[in-house]
Amino acid sequence: MGEYIKKGLDKKRYDKAAARYDIFESPMELVFFSKWRKRLFGRIKGDYILDVGIGTGKNIPHYGKGRFIGVDISIKMLEKAKKRAEKLGKKVELIQCDAEALPFKSKVFDAVVSTYVFCSVENPVRGLRELYRILKPGDRVYFLEHMRCESETGGVILDALNPLVRVFGPEINRRTVKNIEEGGFRVVKENWLLTSVFRFIIAEK
Numbered sequence: 001m002g003e004y005i006k007k008g009l010d011k012k013r014y015d016k017a018a019a020r021y022d023i024f025e026s027p028m029e030l031v032f033f034s035k036w037r038k039r040l041f042g043r044i045k046g047d048y049i050l051d052v053g054i055g056t057g058k059n060i061p062h063y064g065k066g067r068f069i070g071v072d073i074s075i076k077m078l079e080k081a082k083k084r085a086e087k088l089g090k091k092v093e094l095i096q097c098d099a100e101a102l103p104f105k106s107k108v109f110d111a112v113v114s115t116y117v118f119c120s121v122e123n124p125v126r127g128l129r130e131l132y133r134i135l136k137p138g139d140r141v142y143f144l145e146h147m148r149c150e151s152e153t154g155g156v157i158l159d160a161l162n163p164l165v166r167v168f169g170p171e172i173n174r175r176t177v178k179n180i181e182e183g184g185f186r187v188v189k190e191n192w193l194l195t196s197v198f199r200f201i202i203a204e205k
């Protein structure tokens with residue numbers, strides 16, 4: 001399938017998902033995600049921060065000081081993020097763009113945050129190389145991601161289910177730590193949060 005068509009599918013998929021995304025995610029958000037987000041944002045340092053694949057803006061309540069830019073391929077997701085920011089009285093600049101071709105100069109951001117995004121970006125290594133490009137040297141990306149587990153049996157099950165799940169959104173069998181390294185980063189912290197599927201990762205340029 002051509003790159004252009006694939007990108008169109010991603011936009012469509014996430015535009016469609018935007019309306020029900022918060023409801024669909026709410027059990028995981030309540031039990032796990034919101035406390036993991038709080039922990040992630042407790043580590044983030046810098047004045048100019050990019051939230052890549054901001055979605056409906058679930059990280060916004062955790063934004064501290066600094067200038068935040070949120071990007072997403074889906075305009076419907078961005079509309080939800082805008083409403084959330086307004087409701088919370090938080091300032092965030094929102095831009096519709098592709099993580100694989102970010103409209104920013106090189107070496108400008110102090111930090112990047114990515115929560116559950118590199119399971120979705122069509123070409124994750126290309127997207128991660130973009131994050132590497134726009135970060136200042138020595139600065140970090142803060143990830144919460146789900147991925148292929150380390151257990152071989154579990155991995156085979158995720159491989160089998162992946163084509164079905166991908167119709168609605170993410171891929172569930174990506175080797176995201178390897179992708180982060182291929183993107184040029186050095187992983188400085190990796191914690192398994194819920195088996196080896198959900199992970200907290202900090203990577204440095």
Ligand SMILES: C[S@@+](CC[C@H](N)C(=O)[O-])C[C@H]1O[C@@H](n2cnc3c(N)ncnc32)[C@H](O)[C@@H]1O
Pocket residue numbers: 010014052053054055056057058059071072073074077097098099100114115116117120121122170
């Ligand atoms: C599973 S959602 C996560 C949203 C949010 N970060 C969160 O923690 O709830 C994945 C998001 O990545 C966005 N996305 C997928 N591919 C993208 C791309 N190539 N560039 C930018 N955003 C993308 C989707 O539109 C969606 O909003």
